[in-house]
Amino acid sequence: MAEAQRTTRMWRNLNAKIAAIPMVLTTLVVFVGGTAWTVLYSFTDSKLLPRERWVGFDQYERLWSNSRWLTSIENLMIYGVLSLIFTIVIGFVLAVAMDQKIRFEDTFRTIMLYPFALSFIVTGLVWQWILNPEFGIQSIVRGLGWESFTFNPLDNPDLVLYGLLIAGLWQGTGFVMCLMLAGLRGIDEDIWKAARVDGIPTWKTYVLIILPMMRPVFITTLVLVAAGIIKLYDLVVAQTSGGPGTASQVPAMYVYDYMFQAQNLGQGFAASTMMLLSVLIVLIPWAYLEFGGRKHG
Amino acid sequence: MKNLKLVTALAASVALPSAGFATELEVTHWWTSGGEAAAVAELAKAFDAGGDKWVDGAIAGGGSTARPIMISRITGGDPMGATQFNHGQQALELVEAGLMLDLTDVAEAEGWKEKVFPPSLLEACTVDGRIYCAPVNIHSPEWLWLSNKAYADAGIPVPTNWNEFVASAPQLEAAGKIPLALGNQAWQSNLAFGAITVAVAGLDIWKQVNVEKNMDVAAGPEMAAVFAAVGDARKLAAKSTVQDWNQATNLVLTGEAGGQIMGDWAQGEFQVAGKVAGTDYTCLPGLGLNAYLSTGCDAFYFPKNDDPEIEAAQKRLAALLVSPEVQVAFNLKKGSLPIRGDVDLAAANDCMKKGLEVLAGGNLLPTGDMTWSPDVVKQNEDLMVEFFKSDMAPEAAHAQWVENLKSGL
Numbered sequence: 052m053a054e055a056q057r058t059t060r061m062w063r064n065l066n067a068k069i070a071a072i073p074m075v076l077t078t079l080v081v082f083v084g085g086t087a088w089t090v091l092y093s094f095t096d097s098k099l100l101p102r103e104r105w106v107g108f109d110q111y112e113r114l115w116s117n118s119r120w121l122t123s124i125e126n127l128m129i130y131g132v133l134s135l136i137f138t139i140v141i142g143f144v145l146a147v148a149m150d151q152k153i154r155f156e157d158t159f160r161t162i163m164l165y166p167f168a169l170s171f172i173v174t175g176l177v178w179q180w181i182l183n184p185e186f187g188i189q190s191i192v193r194g195l196g197w198e199s200f201t202f203n204p205l206d207n208p209d210l211v212l213y214g215l216l217i218a219g220l221w222q223g224t225g226f227v228m229c230l231m232l233a234g235l236r237g238i239d240e241d242i243w244k245a246a247r248v249d250g251i252p253t254w255k256t257y258v259l260i261i262l263p264m265m266r267p268v269f270i271t272t273l274v275l276v277a278a279g280i281i282k283l284y285d286l287v288v289a290q291t292s293g294g295p296g297t298a299s300q301v302p303a304m305y306v307y308d309y310m311f312q313a314q315n316l317g318q319g320f321a322a323s324t325m326m327l328l329s330v331l332i333v334l335i336p337w338a339y340l341e342f343g344g345r346k347h348g
Numbered sequence: 349m350k351n352l353k354l355v356t357a358l359a360a361s362v363a364l365p366s367a368g369f370a371t372e373l374e375v376t377h378w379w380t381s382g383g384e385a386a387a388v389a390e391l392a393k394a395f396d397a398g399g400d401k402w403v404d405g406a407i408a409g410g411g412s413t414a415r416p417i418m419i420s421r422i423t424g425g426d427p428m429g430a431t432q433f434n435h436g437q438q439a440l441e442l443v444e445a446g447l448m449l450d451l452t453d454v455a456e457a458e459g460w461k462e463k464v465f466p467p468s469l470l471e472a473c474t475v476d477g478r479i480y481c482a483p484v485n486i487h488s489p490e491w492l493w494l495s496n497k498a499y500a501d502a503g504i505p506v507p508t509n510w511n512e513f514v515a516s517a518p519q520l521e522a523a524g525k526i527p528l529a530l531g532n533q534a535w536q537s538n539l540a541f542g543a544i545t546v547a548v549a550g551l552d553i554w555k556q557v558n559v560e561k562n563m564d565v566a567a568g569p570e571m572a573a574v575f576a577a578v579g580d581a582r583k584l585a586a587k588s589t590v591q592d593w594n595q596a597t598n599l600v601l602t603g604e605a606g607g608q609i610m611g612d613w614a615q616g617e618f619q620v621a622g623k624v625a626g627t628d629y630t631c632l633p634g635l636g637l638n639a640y641l642s643t644g645c646d647a648f649y650f651p652k653n654d655d656p657e658i659e660a661a662q663k664r665l666a667a668l669l670v671s672p673e674v675q676v677a678f679n680l681k682k683g684s685l686p687i688r689g690d691v692d693l694a695a696a697n698d699c700m701k702k703g704l705e706v707l708a709g710g711n712l713l714p715t716g717d718m719t720w721s722p723d724v725v726k727q728n729e730d731l732m733v734e735f736f737k738s739d740m741a742p743e744a745a746h747a748q749w750v751e752n753l754k755s756g757l
Contacts, residue, residue: 296738297730
């Protein structure tokens, strides 16, 4: 009896299962297979072409004593934390503002979302020009008569990260706003009515009632934004190419440079394995929260 | 079959352009600045005149951007007809993996061994006795380019060597000039370091470090002096915020900056702008201290193809690149030196003549590209760009530099 049940379950939705086979194979071979291969070869001294000469953890030791890699990690942490906080806070505030039944909401929403339609390369170049002292903000303000005004973050090692952050926020917050807005619209109107009957102020309703109810939206946003931060590459390449000096380097650039420019695959693989680890650190808790809880609940 | 191929090749070299022989060959390179593009056009013109078709595959962004693209195309099974590399170790593994066409028969037919000068250029193309690349020009990075206009504006004479240049910097700054123009890209910082090494430490020390790889010398007081000199250069370049080398050259060209340490390819920019060597700009090989030039070289490699027609066209191109006419036409435009001693460069300007003199005098050294692996070069580039853009102590940079070299032993 149980046997028969299992068989029928296996044959249920047969068409859908057959249709999924190519994707499953792609996932297994390209993603899982490629990942395993990369991790494996990070323990070799492969140069331009991969070869199986095992060197243990040598590549990792070199990686973690390299000042450029350490700078990259530090930059990523600063950029990541600030970017996470600001995109989510600004995104949420914008969404709440949109939710006040304002006029021309569609127009505003489109304007806010437009930067997201641009690639990071375009964003990076646009902001490189805006922040360039020769023809950007500095020259405009000086043109208005304030001659001593100096604003040149991209050439200052201490400020360059914030130059990147501005560009990243400009590009990303519109999208977060849309996610948040969808979450807000998903809240039952009755809850608002009940809160109003109880005489709770609007801001308190948002913070104490709506926010906790939007937990799934927040978690999804968090994961999307965090994954985007870890793979941060094209924005930096376009805007600063890692400079001045090594002040705005990020791990993905290290991986690329060492795999292809330095022709040292082993070192590049070790760095990309470390990046994979950090992605997993973000993804596993999310998967646990999203899927783990539901079984019991 | 072999004869037939030879006949085809010979016929193609003399026959009028005819559709029957026209083979398209995609050639990738990273020569995109004004002077460089003009030089490449000469190569294309000569190749097209032979009845084939040069399909230009220029990749912008310099060698460090272009090489990864080229390498992944070759290793990924989508080889181009021919590709530029700085020869030496950059393409070594590709040759060893059997991905490059063996040009030994072309080299023997054309007598490259007797004609290519200095011979080290062909040696760098040779792996296990077989020749795998066609050298096209000698480029040397150890040049200081000075703007006569900047010095005239500041009311001081143009320096004749690096020490005078450093000493004159305060006057230049007082006149509102940037003393030293330097692009922000990592390889440019490393190039400046290399040039200063040869100039300050001299050839013997350079050879002991880079050829004999003596790490005690590398850590010694002579190299410490070099790092101190690089620290001087860092102060002079503090106000230079451009990215690309030709933007930095442009600062010198317009008189906004006093000088730039850059390879002889900078000369192409001066030429395109119609400047005259000696009156508009001054060049000092070996920074005016030690007139040694390293004989780096651009060479073309020909990735293996299955199609025999393409292979024949590749060999035609290889022979063409080394031929005297093409050598003259190409190098006059590019501002670099030809790879054979038997060509007539009567049209060469002041700076090229200085280079030819150094070359004829045999004051040559191999480049870092030939003696160190790309891995070590990259680590040093990272170090130098960090050094130039931060307040890192010269001693700390020196210690790290020695570590980088050791990783390549």
